[in-house]
Amino acid sequence: MHAVALLVAGFGALGGSAAQAQGSGVGDKDYVWNEMRGEKLQALMAKGDAARGEIAFEVCAGCHKSGAVGRPDGTYPRLAGQHASVLIKQMVDIRAGRRKNPKMLPFASQHVLSPQDIADIAVYLEGLPVPAENGRGPGTALEAGRKLYVEDCQSCHGAAGEGDGARFYPRLSGQHYAYLLREGLAIREGERGNANPKMMKIIRPYSDADLKAALDYASRLSVDGR
Numbered sequence: 001m002h003a004v005a006l007l008v009a010g011f012g013a014l015g016g017s018a019a020q021a022q023g024s025g026v027g028d029k030d031y032v033w034n035e036m037r038g039e040k041l042q043a044l045m046a047k048g049d050a051a052r053g054e055i056a057f058e059v060c061a062g063c064h065k066s067g068a069v070g071r072p073d074g075t076y077p078r079l080a081g082q083h084a085s086v087l088i089k090q091m092v093d094i095r096a097g098r099r100k101n102p103k104m105l106p107f108a109s110q111h112v113l114s115p116q117d118i119a120d121i122a123v124y125l126e127g128l129p130v131p132a133e134n135g136r137g138p139g140t141a142l143e144a145g146r147k148l149y150v151e152d153c154q155s156c157h158g159a160a161g162e163g164d165g166a167r168f169y170p171r172l173s174g175q176h177y178a179y180l181l182r183e184g185l186a187i188r189e190g191e192r193g194n195a196n197p198k199m200m201k202i203i204r205p206y207s208d209a210d211l212k213a214a215l216d217y218a219s220r221l222s223v224d225g226r
């Protein structure tokens, strides 16, 4: 109940100006990708409780939808089945302002979640089924997309798009194409403050068409082997 009360209190902050510490991000000289410290480390070390996480997630479902399936139009990502480590990193980066997300920040702001809440939510979301009916791309360049994906993406994101929780690499399979494309473009343009520099280097020469093709392919990867 404690967590719910705190989360509900977060609604009140919507119109407020929650002052957030700006973590250094991509482009800053002192940026270190996935630096292990602070509440991320605490959340990773905490033992998450899925039942508590389910309750804490209620306030999030307004956007991410029940079952954390997100929206096929890409406005809100699917969180179901994502690796807990990835979810923790993203929540912490959003709270620190390193990954800019003004819509969500009031809900995830410093005053709302403890490292334990973050761990609880992450373990709850990781255990949810990955929905098979995600938003897909146009399907017009799938063979080109497959080649690019196999060559440039699968070493990190996995042959089946399953990602790698131990290395904080997100699962892409089952994710909505429109969201993947928005993030892919943001990472290429250096606009996602918490991006992985190795990935940025790989996709820098990608044209929009290349990125669309690779992500269309990724959005169609099977979620069976999750």
Ligand code: HEC
Binding pocket: 057, 059, 060, 061, 062, 063, 064, 075, 076, 077, 078, 079, 082, 087, 088, 090, 091, 100, 101, 103, 104, 107, 108, 121, 170, 182
């Ligand atoms: C007002 C709408 C809104 C609410 C409420 C909201 N989110 Fe989000 N969330 C978003 C949006 C939009 C994004 C994608 C941001 C982007 O495009 O970079 C996102 C992204 C995320 C991500 C990163 C996903 C990924 O694949 O990298 C996580 C994790 C997340 N939200 C968790 C939560 C949790 C936990 C809560 C509740 C405490 C919550 N969100 C509440 C809108 C919201």
Ligand code: HEC
Binding pocket: 034, 089, 090, 148, 149, 152, 153, 154, 155, 156, 157, 168, 169, 170, 171, 175, 179, 180, 181, 183, 184, 194, 195, 196, 198, 199, 202, 203, 214, 215
């Ligand atoms: C060196 C490993 C690596 C390679 C290679 C790589 N990525 Fe990534 N990718 C990552 C990491 C790590 C993230 C999460 C960024 C962060 O730390 O917040 C990510 C995030 C993403 C996201 C956003 C996912 C989300 O849930 O928000 C997309 C889309 C993406 N990658 C697509 C690609 C594509 C397409 C390729 C190949 C052209 C590629 N990546 C190659 C490591 C990699």
